[in-house]
Amino acid sequence: MKKAFTLAEVLITLGVIGVVAAMTLPSLIQKHNEKVIVTQLKKVYSTFSQAYKMAEAKNGPLEDYLAKATTKAEGAQAIMDYFAPYLNIGKNCGLSAKKGCFPPGVKYLRLNGAVYGVLDDSVDRSKGTLTDGTAFTFFANSYGPDACKKTTGTGPLDGKVCGSIYVDVNGRKKPNIQGIDYYSFTITSETILPDGGQYSISTDTFEDGCKDRKTHQGWGCAAWVIINENLDYLRCNDLDWNTKTKCK
DSSP states (O other): OOOOOOHHHHHHHHHHHHHHHHHHHHHHHHHHHHHHHHHHHHHHHHHHHHHHHHHHHHHOOHHHHHTTOSSHHHHHHHHHHHHGGGSOEEEEEETOSSSSSSOTTOEEEOTTSOEEEEGGGOSSSEEEEETTSOEEEEEESOOSTTGGGOOSSOSTTTTTEEEEEEEETTTTOSOOBBTTTEEEEEEESSOEEETTSTTOOTTOSHHHHTSOTTTOOSGGGHHHHHHHOSOGGGTOSOOOTTTTOOOO
């Protein structure tokens, strides 16, 4: 007589496998998606940093471009003109609204769930997309001859902040949330810094802008993601920037 599994045994085994898969797959998918975001953000940071170095070597300091601007909008466009030749631009929307560089009509959210705004409607930022699908905007901190000498914060970056870069690393795809797929960088007169690091300004530090998902807006998350290569702040709010404490 040949031995074999009964139909009931097979069904029970498949049921157990299904339950285990249902319990583990969401976690595996989330970790995979976060790893993709980490990779994309590091790539974006490298792309803009290299573009800044090439632009400065070819055209001189960014301050010279901003010196000619008379409004923040003109300043944002000046930053775009400075960077654009050294980026692989897929679409340059400039200051125009509703050009499709960001998802039309989509309201971006802050990390704490509050509404941030519709980025496709903005007219005070220069907007564009890279050929890899990354959507980005440039924002001028100020304008005129002293454009890179004014800051709203205190500390090592006083007199060095020229503007900001905001990036959606997966473009039109969801979730469109600060600190998850939407991040910010500070453009100084010398380099580009991911917000949330040692030299962040104002509330863009990790401790004040990202550590607690329930209360923070998500501005200070970029440095954590790039340096620690994870989005652990989405799961626990007891992380420490100095000791790099990990989620338990």
